[in-house]
Amino acid sequence: MLKNYYEIHGFYDKVFDDLGIELAELDWIMCEILGKKRSQLPLCGNFLESEYKEIETAISERLKLKPLGYIFGKSEFFGRSFYVSRDVLIPRMDTEVLIENAKDLILKQKENVIDVSVLDIGTGSGAIAITLQLETGARMTASDVSFEALEIARKNADNFGCEIEFVESDVFKNLKNRKYDIIISNPPYIESKVIEGLRPEVKNFEPLLALDGGADGLKFYREIIKEAPKHLNENGIIIFEIGYDQANFIVELLGAEFFNIKTIKDYGGNDRVVIARLRRGL
Ligand SMILES: C[S@@+](CC[C@H](N)C(=O)[O-])C[C@H]1O[C@@H](n2cnc3c(N)ncnc32)[C@H](O)[C@@H]1O
Known part of the structure; x- marks a missing residue:
């Protein structure tokens, strides 16, 4: 299980890059689910399991190339x-x-x-x-x-x-x-x-x-x-x-x-x- 901001980036940066998805979108996903500003993400520490699961679900949808707008409905x-x-x-x-x-x-x-x-x-x-x-x-x-x-x-x-x-x-x-x-x-x-x-x-x-x-x-x-x-x-x-x-x-x-x-x-x-x-x- 990927527990924090750094582990998420460590695992997914290349995957996003290979698919031509901007890396910033990983941050927007975490911001949305954690309710944090982008600048706060590196300081968040380990996520709760429920937060991590939500982040994983959103990332897996994005990897199917669904736009963030449709993932979050806004x-x-x-x-x-x-x-x-x-x-x-x-x-x-x-x-x-x-x-x-x-x-x-x-x-x-x-x-x-x-x-x-x-x-x-x-x-x-x-x-x-x-x-x-x-x-x-x-x-x-x-x-x-x-x-x-x-x-x-x-x-x-x-x-x-x-x-x-x-x-x-x-x-x-x-x-x-x-x-x-x-x-x-x-x-x-x-x-x-x-x-x-x-x-x-x-x-x-x-x-x-x-x-x-x-x-x-x-x-x-x-x-x-x-x-x-x-x-x-x-x-x-x-x-x-x-x-x-x-x-x-x-x-x-x-x-x-x-x-x-x-x-x-x-x-x-x-x-x-x-x-x-x-x-x-x-
Ligand atoms: C490019 S989108 C623009 C949506 C929005 N105005 C915007 O700028 O984000 C074009 C819109 O035209 C609508 N549309 C398509 N055919 C139409 C028609 N025959 N009469 C009226 N609206 C139509 C579509 O449903 C869509 O919502």
Whole structure:
């Protein structure tokens, strides 16, 4: 039996390394189960048997390449902890760039209009809708085609005391005649044929529904951009998370009805966000 922090690392470091799993994840597992900060782990001494068993169970799940978020049922996003299950995508760091930009836009609009309405299409865990409401006080509607994802999003909203309208909808189908100041979406944007080659953590555990953007990865952008003018108020704004190589295609799709189109990079220097304003009404 491996009794402490040092013995766990001594035994598992190479195993994790061989599987391409970051060694820091061993620490996160111990932090979560022991309820300690990372800096406290080396000082913990020997674990109780019950603690050790829990640590072993979590490690063995991770060795099957299950992501930590699904092992513990929660994940950090924009400094908050969200419930996740295998019905929802684990919110990504990259999406924080989308939040930063949407937050700025909403707060700017709020200088003139107190009540800014925002629709989040494909809300998943609710990470975007909840974070934006908490950060800006915007009136949020959040939709997803997945009933199970909406259950998780509602649980997160309740946990944070958010009041968000949740709508089960295939893109705009159940949102007829509804208009918003801002539409935001991080839709599925991976090309169908690429999914098989993704890391096992993603392709074997995350919902296909959250990943598959059709043959060219652009299916949802096409659909949302086509319908968005009917669902945006005058001067409305659309803001998307995009794949690193999709900016040119999406800018072209937006060209007919939108202007002021901006592409923003993530912290890794890849195109990650596109923002555009509805032309009509100008
Ligand atoms: C990439 S995930 C984004 C989840 C979450 N917004 C985030 O950023 O972490 C895409 C989401 O779109 C949802 N989705 C897939 N097809 C959809 C459709 N036809 N209409 C609405 N939502 C859809 C999926 O269920 C999934 O929750």
